[in-house]
Amino acid sequence: MKKILLMLVLTAMATATWAQSQLTTVRGKTKDGKTIKVEYYKGNVEDYVESVKYQVVDELNAKVKELQGKLDVANKRLEALEKPAGSSGNNNNEIKRLNNEINELSKALDKLQEQLVNSELSNDSLIAVNADLQDRMANVGNSGDKEMQRLRDSIVSKDANIRKLNKTIADCEKQVKRLENDLANCGSRPVGYPKPSPVIGVQLGVGPAFAKEVEENWARDVNWMKKAEVYFGTARLSHSIMLTLEAGVGIRNLKLSASRAPGELVENGIDANGDSFQAMYTFGALQESQSLTYLDIPVRVCFGEPAKGQMGLYVKLGVTPSIKIADKFQGSGKYTLKGYYPQWDVTLENIVELGFGSDLEYYTADNQPEANGFVLWGNAMLGGYLPLSGKLLLNAGVGVDVPFMALTKTNAGSQAVVPSFELGMVYSLK
Secondary structure (H helix, E strand, C coil): CHHHHHHHHHHHHHHHHHHHHHHHHHHHHHHCCCCCCCCHHHHHHHHHHHHHHHHHHHHHHHHHHHHHHHHHHHHHHHHHHHCCCCCHHHHHHHHHHHHHHHHHHHHHHHHHHHHHHHHHHHHHHHHHHHHHHHHHHHHHHHHHHHHHHHHHHHHHHHHHHHHHHHHHHHHHHHHHHHHHHHHHHHCCCCCCCCCCCCEEEEEEEEEEEEECCCCCCCEECCEEEEEEEEEEECCCCCCCCCEEEEEEEEEEEEEEEEEECCEEEEEEEECCCCCEEEEEEEECCEEEEEEEEEEECCEEEEECCCCCCCCEEEEEEEEEEEEEEEEEEEEECEEEEEEEECCCCEEECCCHHHCCEEEEECCCHHHCCCECCEEEEEEEEEEEEEEEECCEEEEEEEEEEEECCCCECCCCCCCEEEEEEEEEEEEECC
């Protein structure tokens, strides 16, 4: 009987040892971090799993401790039974009671074993849930990786756009700085007007010269005037009006000519003795011309400012004092002169001493026309500016010159009107 009790006790101890090992296995599966792998950002699920797991383990552990205590008490009683005792009846009763307790203990251990198995199954279910959660989180991670890659690509694109915008901003800042410098250089000049700048210019002009007045029976011929000048122009005199002044020096050459067809002319005259007579002229073809060269000093007002790199129009009004520096006259033609004295009814001819003769030269050294040494011209011009390169501009237009006084005292005329075509170059000094 004692052997049977001893075997039962050993069986109980083995069962307790197995239960303890199952508890250790449960703790290993739930605490070593290898079986259940949940990332740090899965804290809520992991905390829930851990709380359930440790609650079950703690309950089983408490029951194991309780059964272990009962086994210890049973062992002590068995040891006591092995010692000599007073009566066998009492011992039998005690053995029965111990058998009952051992049966109860075996049932309790069986129940504990069943609970441990269920606990392990529950823990495996939790592990499966964790594995499923891990798969789901992995899928979420993959989606997150794709989203992160999309965000990275978007950031790279936006970063490129930002760099491009920064470059554009830098260019705009440079332009603003340049405009600010230009505005500072303009001073108080209103924005929109070209920067004021003095200029120097060279200008050529050519046009027909029309005699304004000729003597009777004379026909005026069309000739040409040519001029060249260099001038200096001031900067704008007013912010509101594009007004400048110009002054320079130049050369002008003007040619006048006239002709007379053959014909007759009768004039009343008085000879050297004081007797009256009629001078009867018979002219051949007569031709005369006069070339005048002047030093010009033009002074004028210009409405319209030559601006660097800009097209524009101009109107110029002024005067040009001209000083004669050369005068050349040419004349050709012959005539016949007779004198009729009506008081004696006598006609005198071919008497050279009295001035009557045939084929006489009309133009002699004493018959040279006079030319004024100073002439004042009025000038008007209309034209435009065309930028060429940098500070250089082309100007072109039309003009007219009219003298305010007589040029000569010849049959070719004392005055002339000279329209002209103007062409020149202007250089801005700023």
